[in-house]
Amino acid sequence: MHGLTSMTLGVPDVGAVASYYEDFGLRRVGDRPGRGLVLATAEGGEQLALRPAERRRLLEIGIGADDPDDLGRIEASLRRLGVAFERDAGSLRVRDPNSALQVSVQVGPRITEAAAKQEPTNGPGRADRPNGRAPAVERAARVQPRRLGHVVIGSLDQEASQRFFTEGLGFKVSDRVPGLASFMRCSTDHHNLLVQQAPVNFLHHTAWEVDDVDEVGRGATAMLEGHPERHVWGLGRHHIGSNFFWYLKDPVGNFSEYYSDLDIILDDQLWKPSVVEGARGLYNWGPPPPPSFIHPEDLAALMTGSHAPRA
Numbered sequence: 001m002h003g004l005t006s007m008t009l010g011v012p013d014v015g016a017v018a019s020y021y022e023d024f025g026l027r028r029v030g031d032r033p034g035r036g037l038v039l040a041t042a043e044g045g046e047q048l049a050l051r052p053a054e055r056r057r058l059l060e061i062g063i064g065a066d067d068p069d070d071l072g073r074i075e076a077s078l079r080r081l082g083v084a085f086e087r088d089a090g091s092l093r094v095r096d097p098n099s100a101l102q103v104s105v106q107v108g109p110r111i112t113e114a115a116a117k118q119e120p121t122n123g124p125g126r127a128d129r130p131n132g133r134a135p136a137v138e139r140a141a142r143v144q145p146r147r148l149g150h151v152v153i154g155s156l157d158q159e160a161s162q163r164f165f166t167e168g169l170g171f172k173v174s175d176r177v178p179g180l181a182s183f184m185r186c187s188t189d190h191h192n193l194l195v196q197q198a199p200v201n202f203l204h205h206t207a208w209e210v211d212d213v214d215e216v217g218r219g220a221t222a223m224l225e226g227h228p229e230r231h232v233w234g235l236g237r238h239h240i241g242s243n244f245f246w247y248l249k250d251p252v253g254n255f256s257e258y259y260s261d262l263d264i265i266l267d268d269q270l271w272k273p274s275v276v277e278g279a280r281g282l283y284n285w286g287p288p289p290p291p292s293f294i295h296p297e298d299l300a301a302l303m304t305g306s307h308a309p310r311a
């Protein structure tokens with residue numbers, strides 16, 4: 001596997017949600033038969049699909065695989081776990097029995113990102129940018145996420161979901177908050193999927209990579225102009241994964257995160273997964289998280305409506 005390639009969201013109001021993600025910096029592509037209304041990131045392509053649904057719900061995530069051998073390995077693992085799946089030459093579809101999330105693994109090209117420019121910064125005793133303003137304050141272009149980085153879901157049985165994604169699909173655990181959450185990767189990103197223990201299966205947030213902390217701040221500032229209700233939590237820096245973050249909320253209650261400077265794991269042998277407890281599980285610095293970040297306001301309503309999850 002090489003990465004998180006796409007996601008499909010079920011939402012009650014496709015039009016309003018599409019406008020929100022356009023404001024967020026995605027490009028509206030249009031209706032794709034079988035997928036829904038599709039939006040694209042700058043470098044990840046058509047990564048977000050929206051479909052009408054009674055309540056907000058993450059319907060599917062797409063995972064990229066290098067070749068059919070990858071699919072063969074996953075197939076063998078799923079058989080060992082006794083999980084049913086559908087397979088054809090270039091793809092495999094399976095549902096996490098615990099979170100009910102549909103996962104589609106597809107053979108396809110890797111997403112390549114052009115290297116972001118490293119801009120000079122001044123520091124005490126170090127004038128690396130003499131006689132000039134910081135290039136970041138001169139930026140005028142609208143922030144455009146490079147790609148989808150991770151999704152975070154609540155699962156009724158976090159440990160069982162973790163087993164499904166690691167033993168069934170081959171995700172690796174980067175860090176853990178015991179009994180609460182596991183940060184897992186299917187690429188060199190510190191995490192592409194985070195599964196949290198929750199009273200209902202739901203989507204907590206999606207996260208979109210931008211160039212640097214200035215783009216995190218500029219992006220969120222633009223989103224809040226005329227829409228203070230979109231603010232959830234930021235600016236801050238996570239401890240787990242190290243990324244700068246700012247969380248916003250779409251019109252139906254899904255959180256979306258601008259992030260930059262996430263830990264990258266190129267050599268599995270050199271990364272030491274850790275067990276993190278207490279506040280550091282949430283963040284390293286920033287304003288205190290609002291209670292609604294931990295328990296989204298619509299959780300009770302989602303629980304009431306969750307008796308019959310649909311495909």
Ligand SMILES: [Fe+2]
Binds near residue numbers: 207257
């Ligand atoms: Fe995140």
